[in-house]
Amino acid sequence: MALENETIIKLENLTKRYGYGDAASFALKDFDLTVKRGEFIMIMGPSGCGKTTLLNIIGLLDTPTSGNFLLNDESASRISARRQARLRSKKIGFIFQNFNLIPDLPIIENVALPLVYSGYHKTRRLIRASEVLARFNLKEKEYYMPFQLSGGQQQRAAIARAIVAGPEIILADEPTGNLDSHSSQLVMEELKRIHSEGNTIIMVTHNQSLTQYATRVINMLDGTIDTDLKTVKDSDLPVPVSARKKKAKIKKKTKKKRSKK
Ligand SMILES: Nc1ncnc2c1ncn2[C@@H]1O[C@H](COP(=O)(O)OP(=O)(O)OP(=O)(O)O)[C@@H](O)[C@H]1O
Ligand SMILES: [Mg+2]
Incomplete structure (x- = not known):
């Protein structure tokens, strides 16, 4: 039995295109990403490479031109507008650079x-x-x-x-972009605490030094993933309090089984 946290977000071959024909440009191109519950992902990359577009699609604020987006194993394109609004309120938390x-x-x-x-x-x-x-x-x-x-x-x-x-998923688009270093640190400490409670965070930043808080760092380039580095194993990601007992039980059982062998 796998002890890893479940997949919470899956993007397959996702594309976001603006314009048509010769004027077409791609904010995201053939983009694949699997996110496990409890990951703290930092997304970096030059201006215009598609970071905000990506967060907006994951947060159900925007729709891809083609490809699949699964939220908790459910295809986002099949979720009604009404339920999308509910999900945005209950399951997804947004933090923006200019506070909003x-x-x-x-x-x-x-x-x-x-x-x-x-x-x-x-x-x-x-x-x-x-x-x-x-x-x-x-x-x-x-x-x-x-x-x-x-x-x-x-x-x-x-x-x-x-x-x-x-919410289970926090999406943050350069949340410290307009803050001095002290306020920035306070905000990061809050996000760290929220993450340690088993929540999933995807955050865009231009600040390399903040990647110390992440369990995974993705560098984007021209609408695709350039590099993708996990610094924490999936099996070591934090687990939501509600699921902790269950996971401990499974671990115990697996240990027992192993020691019997
Ligand atoms: N409504 C739109 N119409 C046309 N092109 C758009 C639109 N929104 C975004 N784009 C283009 O999509 C690309 C990706 O934009 P996006 O805002 O996702 O970049 P970003 O990585 O967040 O950049 P930054 O670091 O500057 O915030 C850019 O080239 C942008 O010009
Ligand atoms: Mg942006």
């Missing part, structure tokens, strides 16, 4: 937004948002408007929003 907080909503309401699909009533959603903000040391700023926060604080609020609904 809604300017005329207080921080707490920004963070509570993805809980719209949770079935909680508004007070419960705000309580939950407040709890998460406390984890990010932003409790005393929860009723501030986004413009009243520093860049680092806004990004921490944006991460709080990305994880409030307990």
Whole structure:
């Protein structure tokens, strides 16, 4: 029995084309990628090589021109628009370079937004948002408007929003691109903690020194993968708390079997 985490994302022969005929250009070309639950992937590569396009497709914000995209073994093209919206809210958390907080909503309401699909009533959603903000040391700023926060604080609020609904996949597009090195480090420590809880993170960065946090580093070039290096074995990836007992049991059983042999 395999002890590895399951495949959560699979891209096969994926292409994203803009324009037609002589004017056609490819943001992604024959792109293949398999992501296991618990990976922390950093994507690097020159401007225009397709990094944002890739994240947008994985996050169901964009669709490929051709090829297959499987999310938890389900073909994304078969998922209805309605369910896609639910998945974006519940299963996938987005973090952007420019934070993308809604300017005329207080921080707490920004963070509570993805809980719209949770079935909680508004007070419960705000309580939950407040709890998460406390984890990010932003409790005393929860009723501030986004413009009243520093860049680092806004990004921490944006991460709080990305994880409030307990998503399994976090997609981050240069989340530290607009931050000074201290704020950058705080943001990375948060992502590290979220990853250690068994979540899957795919992050785009131009900063080579951040790859120390990754379990896998992919360099892209002209819409394809140039290099792909795993620094942590699949069997050593973190496991979600809910699955930990199950995995421990399987490990024990396999050990027993082996010692009997
Ligand atoms: N809506 C669009 N119409 C036409 N071409 C597009 C469109 N969106 C993206 N592209 C092209 O697709 C390619 C990949 O863009 P993408 O934004 O994914 O690059 P990136 O790797 O994220 O770059 P950066 O590091 O600058 O953010 C680029 O050549 C870009 O011009
Ligand atoms: Mg980009």
